[in-house]
Every structure is written in C-alpha cells, then in structure tokens.
Amino acid sequence: MTSVKRERLSANQALWLVCTNSGSGRKIPYRAPLNTDPNVFIVMTLTKRQKSKRNRILIALAIFVVFEVLEVAGVFDRLPGGLWVEFVAFLIPYLIAGYDVLAKAWHGITHKQPFDENLLMSIATIGAFALVLFPDAEPHMAEGAAVMLFYQVGELFESYAVGKTRKSIADMMDIAPEFANVSQDGKLVQVDPSSVELGTEIVVKPGERVPLDGVVVAGTSQLDTSALTGEAVPRVVEHGAHVASGCVNMTGVLTLRTTKLFGESTVQRILELVENASEKKARTENFITRFARYYTPIVVGLALLIALASPLLLGQSWSSSVQAALVFLVVSCPCALVISVPLSFFGGIGAASRKGILVKGSSYLEALAQVDTVAFDKTGTLTSGTFNVVAVHPETNVDPDLLLSYAAHAESYSDHPIALSVRAAYTGEIDTSQIASVQELSGAGVKAVVEGHTVLVGNDKLMQEAALSAHECHLVGTVLHVALDGNYIGHIVIADVLKDDAVETIASLREVGVRRIVMLTGDREEVAAAVADDLHIDEYHAQCLPADKVAQVEALLAQEGERSKVAFVGDGINDAPVLMRADVGIAMGALGSDAAIEAADVVLMDDKPANIARAMKIARKTLRIVWQNIVFAIGVKVVIMILALPFIGIATMWLAVFGDVGVACLAILNAMRTLRA
Numbered sequence: 001m002t003s004v005k006r007e008r009l010s011a012n013q014a015l016w017l018v019c020t021n022s023g024s025g026r027k028i029p030y031r032a033p034l035n036t037d038p039n040v041f042i043v044m045t046l047t048k049r050q051k052s053k054r055n056r057i058l059i060a061l062a063i064f065v066v067f068e069v070l071e072v073a074g075v076f077d078r079l080p081g082g083l084w085v086e087f088v089a090f091l092i093p094y095l096i097a098g099y100d101v102l103a104k105a106w107h108g109i110t111h112k113q114p115f116d117e118n119l120l121m122s123i124a125t126i127g128a129f130a131l132v133l134f135p136d137a138e139p140h141m142a143e144g145a146a147v148m149l150f151y152q153v154g155e156l157f158e159s160y161a162v163g164k165t166r167k168s169i170a171d172m173m174d175i176a177p178e179f180a181n182v183s184q185d186g187k188l189v190q191v192d193p194s195s196v197e198l199g200t201e202i203v204v205k206p207g208e209r210v211p212l213d214g215v216v217v218a219g220t221s222q223l224d225t226s227a228l229t230g231e232a233v234p235r236v237v238e239h240g241a242h243v244a245s246g247c248v249n250m251t252g253v254l255t256l257r258t259t260k261l262f263g264e265s266t267v268q269r270i271l272e273l274v275e276n277a278s279e280k281k282a283r284t285e286n287f288i289t290r291f292a293r294y295y296t297p298i299v300v301g302l303a304l305l306i307a308l309a310s311p312l313l314l315g316q317s318w319s320s321s322v323q324a325a326l327v328f329l330v331v332s333c334p335c336a337l338v339i340s341v342p343l344s345f346f347g348g349i350g351a352a353s354r355k356g357i358l359v360k361g362s363s364y365l366e367a368l369a370q371v372d373t374v375a376f377d378k379t380g381t382l383t384s385g386t387f388n389v390v391a392v393h394p395e396t397n398v399d400p401d402l403l404l405s406y407a408a409h410a411e412s413y414s415d416h417p418i419a420l421s422v423r424a425a426y427t428g429e430i431d432t433s434q435i436a437s438v439q440e441l442s443g444a445g446v447k448a449v450v451e452g453h454t455v456l457v458g459n460d461k462l463m464q465e466a467a468l469s470a471h472e473c474h475l476v477g478t479v480l481h482v483a484l485d486g487n488y489i490g491h492i493v494i495a496d497v498l499k500d501d502a503v504e505t506i507a508s509l510r511e512v513g514v515r516r517i518v519m520l521t522g523d524r525e526e527v528a529a530a531v532a533d534d535l536h537i538d539e540y541h542a543q544c545l546p547a548d549k550v551a552q553v554e555a556l557l558a559q560e561g562e563r564s565k566v567a568f569v570g571d572g573i574n575d576a577p578v579l580m581r582a583d584v585g586i587a588m589g590a591l592g593s594d595a596a597i598e599a600a601d602v603v604l605m606d607d608k609p610a611n612i613a614r615a616m617k618i619a620r621k622t623l624r625i626v627w628q629n630i631v632f633a634i635g636v637k638v639v640i641m642i643l644a645l646p647f648i649g650i651a652t653m654w655l656a657v658f659g660d661v662g663v664a665c666l667a668i669l670n671a672m673r674t675l676r677a
Contacts, residue, residue, distance in 0.1 A: 050159055057152050060097035064145055067093070071142060087132055090141040094125065098148035116296060117333045121151050123300070124329040127322060128653060134319035140326075143653035147330055147660075154335065154661040157668065177211030177245060177267060193245075194262040204254045210247045213265045214256030216240060221252035225606075299332035310646040320646055327644040327651050331659035336633035340667035341626055347674030348622030356605040357615045358589065364601035367584050369619035370565045373556055374514050374612065375578075377549075377570035378521035378531055381588060381609060382505070383496040385571070387417045389425035390497060391475055394490035401428070403490045407482050410448035410455045413438050418478060419446075421494050422457075445480075456483040463488065476530035495527075498534065501610040506535045508613035512620070518556065520549045520568075520578075549578040557583070569609060575599075586612060622674045629667040636663050 067089045070076060076086040098121070105122035108114045128144030179190040181203040188203055193211040196202065201217065204210050210223070222234040225247045234250055237243055243256055246267035262268060303325040310321035345362035352359050359365050379385050394403045408426035411419035412435060423430065436449035444465065445458015456466055463470040463481045468488045470481045477495030481488065499505075506517060519540040521528050528542035541552055549568075556566045568578050571588035576599040579585030587600030588607045604611050640659040644651035651659075 050156065053152070053156055053159075057097055057149065057156060060093040060149055060152075063096070064090070064093040064142075064149055068142055083132060087129065087141050090145040091129065094129070094145040094148050097145075097152045098125065101148065101151070117335055117338075120296065120300070120329050120333045121148065123303075124326045124656075127326040127329070131319060131323060131326075134322070140323065140653060143657075147653060147657055150657050150661040151333075154664050157665055177209050180211040181205065181208075193265075196258060196262065198258055198261055200258050202256050202258060204249045204256060206249055206251055206253065208249055210243055210245050210249060210254075210256070211267075212256070212258045212262060213243065213245050213260040214258045215242050216254055217257050218255035219252050221254050222250040224248040224250055295332075295334055299329065303329045303332075306646065314647060316646040320649060323653075324644050324646045324649065324651075327653055327656040328641055330653065330656035331637050331640045331644065331651070333660045333664075335660065336637075336664040336667040337630060339664065340629040340633070340671040343668060344622055344626045344629065344671040344674050347671060348618055351622075351675055352615055352618050355611060355614055355618075356608075357611055357618075358603040358605060359615070359619075360601050360603075364584055365619045365622060367565050368567070368602065368616055369623040370563055371567045371584055371616060372514055372564045373516040373518070373560060373566045374509055375518040375520055375553055375556060375566065375568045375582070376537075376609070377568075377575050378519055378523055378528065379496060380571040381569055382502045382519070382531065382535065383498055385496065387421040387478070387494050388497050389421055389492055390477060390495045391473075391493040392425075392490070393471075393473065393493070395471075395488065398489045400490075403482055404492065406450055406453070406455045406484060406489075407457050407480065407492055409435055409450045410438065410446050410457045414440070414446065418480065418494055422480065422492065425492075453485050457481070476527055498531070499609065501608050502535055505609040505612065506537065508610060509616075512613050512616050514613075514616075516556075518552070520544050520552050546575075546577050549575070550581050553578050553581050557581075567612075569612060571607075586615075618674075625670055625674055629670055632670075633663050633667055 067086075070089075071086060076082040076089070079085050101118050101121050104116075105114070105118040108116055108119060125144040125148045128140040128147065131140045177193050180193045180196050181188045182191050182196065182200060183189075183203070196212055202212060202214065206221070216237055216239050218239065220236070220238040222236055223243065225235050225244075235247075237254070242259070243254070244266040245260075260266075306328055307322050307325035310316040310324065311318050342362075345365060348365050349359050349362065352365075359368070376382055389404075392400045392404055394400045404422070404426050405428060408423050408428075409430055411422045412430050412432060414420075434451045436452070439447040441447055441458060441462060444462040445456065448455045448457075456462055456468075457480060459479070459481065460470060463483065466483060466486070468481075468483050468486070470488060470491065473479050473491060473493055475493045475495070477493045480492040480494060482490055482492065509517060517538050519528065519532055519535075519537050521531075521540070521542055522544050523542060525542045528540045531537075532540040541548070544552065553566060553568055560566055565583035567584040567586055568575075568582035569586040569588075570579055575587075579587060579599040579601075584602060585600040586602045586604065588609075589603040589605040602615060604615075637659055640651050640655055642648065644656070
C-alpha cells in the first residue's frame, strides 16, 4: 500500500478496521472506502499487533519458565516468606501476559456486559492466586499464571488462524481496480473508475486490471480471469468480445468501450456479495451465539454453587471446593465453539471462492450441504444458450459445402440468431457482390438471388408454399431447408448444444448423493425430451413460463423432508423468481443476468454447472467439520467438568488448561481444514 492510500484512511477508519479484525467473534468488514487497499492495510496492522502480542507472550513465558524452575528446585521454600515471594514472582508473567484480559473483563463489568470468556479467565486465574489465603491448600500461583499464559497463546493462534482462513476472501479484494486509463487531450490519464461515464473508451495496458465492464473496440490480448472464475487457462479476447472488470490483461493493449458504470460492474457486484456474506449466518452459527449468551452466566453460577455448596452440604474443605470451582470455570470457557464454528463456515466460503463459487453467506452453505433435489433451467445453464449448426444433410449428389454456401449468402443480411449460426458455420468468404436481392419472408424464411440463382432458405412452411417436398430429419433442433432454382437440395440442423460439462454435472451430482434431478424449460416438448434423455435427467417439464417454474419448485419443496433442501440452477431474468423461491438459488455469474445473480444465494462465476457438485462437497465437508468441533469441544469439557467436582476431584488446573486452550487449538486446526475443501 502506498503512503497516499494510507493517508486516505482516517484515524477512526484505521482504528475501526483494526479493532473489528483483531477479536474473536467480531464482525469483519471486507471493504474500506473507494481507492484504498484495505487488505494490505489490515494485514500490515494485524501483523504488527500479532508481533507485539507474540513478543509480550514470549517475554512472559521466559519469565514463567525461570520461576517455575526455581519453584521446582525448592528455591522459594528456602527464602524467608517464600510463599509470598513465589506469589509475587508468578504475578509478574501473569500481568505481562494477561493485563488486557483483566482490562476487558473490567470493561464488561462496568458496561453491564460481564459474561464472556474474559470474565471466566479473570475469575479462574485470580482465584488460583487467591488460594494462597487457604493454609490447607497447595499453592496454585504457577497454575494461575499458566492458565492466563496459555489462554493468550490460544488467542494469538486464533488470530493467526482467522487471518489465514480469511485470506482467500481477502485475496478477492485485490480484484478492485485502482484506476482507469482515459484519453484526455491526446494523453492517457488515470482517473477514478467511479467517475467514468457509460460508453467511454478506456485503455487497459498489459499487467493492468480491467477497471470496468466493456466491449473490445481495438486490440487483441489474453486475460487472466482466475480471480473471478478460478479458471487458470487465459482467455483470448479480440474485437467485439465482452470483458468483465476484475480480469488482468496479460499481453496486448486493449481499448474498451464501457458497458456498465462502476457501481454496476462485475467486480463491484462480487465485492458486495462477499461483503454481505457475514450477515447471512447459518442456523448452527446462530445456535452457538445463543448458546454462549446463556451458557456463560450459567457456568459462573454453577462454579459459585460448587464453591459454596460443597463445604456446606458435602463437608468438603473450602480450599478443595474453591479449587474445583476454578477448574470448572477454566474448562467451561466456550472459546472452542465460539471461534471454530464461524471459522469453519468462513473457511468453506473461502475455499468455494477460490473455485469461482461465491456463496452469499454461511446459511446458504449449510443449506447447500442438505440439498438432495436439484432443478435446472435448460437454456444457458445445461446448454450453451447459443445456436450452432449441428448437421448438414444434402441431397444425393449435392456438395455439403455448396448447400452451406448458398444458405450463408442468403442469410448474410440477417441478424437473427439462426442466420448468425449459419454464417458462423460457413468457413468460406461471403461475397456480397454476388447477392442481387434478399427478401425476408415473415414466419417462413428468406428468398435471395445469389450468383443468378434463386435460393430459398426456411422452414417447412416455406417449402410447402414453393410446392417442394422437404425431407424430415430425425435430429432434434431447428431444421432449415434449402432450395436452389426450384429444386430441394437439403437441410441444415441448428440446435442449442449441451455445455461441455453438462454430462459431467449430472453424473457428479449423483455421486455426491443428489436423489432427484429435474429440468424446467420454456423450450418445446421434443427439445426438452431430447436433452433430458441425453443427460439421464429424472424428469422434465417443458414450455414453462416463469410462474410455472415457481409452481414446479413449490411442488418439489412440498415433497421434501424437514432436513432436505431443493436447489434451482438458472441464468436468465425469467429465472429470478424461482431462484428466490428455492431453498438454494444457484446462478450462472459470468454470463448470467444481473437479476438472476441478485436473486441467487450461490453464484458460479465461470458458468460451469459442474461446479455445483464441487460446491456441495465443500458445503458438506464444512458442515461435518462444524459438528465434529461441536461434539468434540462439548464432550471433552463435560468430562473434565465432571472430573472437577469436589467429591471426584480428579481434574487439575493443568487438565483444565487442556480442556480450554488445548481443545480450542485442536478445534481451530480442524476448522482450518475447510480451507482445503
């Protein structure tokens, strides 16, 4: 980050960024004001804070080790007033390591929000030192200092783990453009992308990031789209190609005419999706939040009950009862749950983002893990959404190239998608000087004079009007018949072809356990049937209007159990209502409509439906890890709590340290596995 950018962050903004990223369980904003690079700033600041805390802990640890060696060697016992010397000695590393914990606990008490892990640690460690007041109790100053020291080690590890897990999300912020090159008075000037108007021509040099969505008007280059789609293979672009903001120009100079304002651009839309992800908490996360809110005051009350009731009702000594209560407090700290559960979900979201899969929140990641029915739109989702010539069937003794040549010349002046596909299939050069006349025949086709020959290109209706006998075709698609000088010479089949990974998509969904796959399309019955048969889809519904798709999804939802979810995958504007109605709406992000992306819960930036199964695998692994941490943390803590009861008395303060810090570290390590999902 340059000094100029750093100055653009006010003192309040800088403090806000640091504070919100340094503590456990706090909300983390993903963006700073325009034209700043908050990630660099945050990483720099967090590193500085981590180093400071690390150094403080190392100093405290060194002092603690020295005093622990002296205590084991019996040095304190040989000194006059050795017990109090030992007390003061271990108080030094305790305060160096934990003064901030004590300060936070006091702040919580004075602001009437006392019940958190800081209070638990403060009571437990101060109580350990206070056992010196019980003559029949063994000294526990070393354990008190150790609990605070290792708690801070766990906090530092947690801070590192949080930063590591969030890095994949933070890396996405690097796609934010810093400037746009605009020509002014014959010179290229760097301007704020938000100030560039629609239709302005901008220049993107090699190595620069595309600042705004646009269409190439000059130049040829290769684009690195990995930040958007996760795809490592560069994309070649030339005149007329649409380019999304956030890509990196690799080779040639490109001139783009902007097609979207900065606020509506692809990069801004992605950043907004990522920024809002933390607001959509999973039910499991919400449960842990509520659990911690009631859990802490309950365990403080139970600890107090153990300390007071055991001597009065069970005849236990005051020292052993207080010690059992302190062990109970230490092990009851809910750090392992409060940290590892959100961390697991965030790691899953980060892992998905590296594959070009944007999940708008952990609630959708959790729902995605429970999907067992997937409904697909057809056009643009399972198929490419563009017409292509799939077959040329000439009559006997007619050259296929001749058939395609006359059809391409006759369609040369039309902008209809079918005409465009015919011209794209013809490899020769269209000589417009050979075309004498062209007549559009509404609802039938086109009539043209090419090289002095009368050419008819159209559907069955056109052939019937010309009293020509056209052959039927067994292939599914749009059949374009061609006649030359009153003679039928063959037909061309045009169809919306399947995406390359469509077959893989259905197969991979079966592998991850999807029970039912449905296709909903507005296309004709025979086309839908052919696609469903090719892909081995369980059922399909053709000629569906948007309202029909919603009704079909509602019917699927009614058939699902409480723990099963329905996902819908689509890309068009007409898919927005059904995307919102499904349990999980999945949109094609690269070429999909803005309305579909806004309505969806999951966005596939590379438009590859095969990534749906990958997203489900990530979601299911994330949820498995979440519940592993919940069961493990609660299980270990409950066992140690029982062992800490005065009439059992097996659990020591050191075991309590493992039950808190050790379990938290293991849970965090397990949560970080979601990054490799």
